[in-house]
Amino acid sequence: MPKINTQELVCIVCPIGCKLTVEKAGDEYIVKGNTCKRGIDYAIEELTNPTRMLTSTVKLKDSHYVRLPVHSSAPIPKDLIFKAMEVINTCTVKAPIIIGEPVIKNILNTGVDICSSRTVE
Numbered sequence: 674m675p676k677i678n679t680q681e682l683v684c685i686v687c688p689i690g691c692k693l694t695v696e697k698a699g700d701e702y703i704v705k706g707n708t709c710k711r712g713i714d715y716a717i718e719e720l721t722n723p724t725r726m727l728t729s730t731v732k733l734k735d736s737h738y739v740r741l742p743v744h745s746s747a748p749i750p751k752d753l754i755f756k757a758m759e760v761i762n763t764c765t766v767k768a769p770i771i772i773g774e775p776v777i778k779n780i781l782n783t784g785v786d787i788c789s790s791r792t793v794e
C-alpha cells in the first residue's frame with residue numbers, strides 16, 4: 674500500500690477561500706474540501722509547481738510620481754520571487770509610459786515580462 678501524505682491548503686483562486694486537504698498516495702493526489710474543480714487544479718499546482726503573480730513598484734523618472742506600479746504578465750515560480758524582486762529593485766523607468774508596457778522583458782529567463790500597471794504622462 675502506498676504511503677499517504679496529507680497537507681492542508683487554503684485555495685486562493687477566488688474569495689471564498691475553501692480549506693483544502695490534499696492526500697498524496699503514490700503518484701496520485703486526492704483533493705477534498707474544494708467547492709469547484711479549480712480548487713483541485715490549484716492544490717495540485719501548488720504542491721508540484723507553485724507560482725505567484727508578482728506586483729511591485731519601480732523607480733520612475735521625469736514624472737511627478739516617484740514610483741511606478743508594475744505586475745508580472747503571468748505567474749512566476751514561487752522560488753524565483755525574491756530574485757525577481759532584486760531585479761525589479763534595480764530598475765528605473767522614464768515617463769511617459771503606458772499601461773501594460775513591459776519595463777523588464779523575460780525576467781530571469783522565465784518568459785514573463787514585468788509590465789507597467791498604469792499610464793503616466
Ligand code: SF4
Pocket residue numbers: 684685686687688689690691706707708709710711712713
Ligand atoms: S475551490 Fe473553487 S470555490 Fe473554493 S476557493 Fe477555490 S476557486 Fe473558489
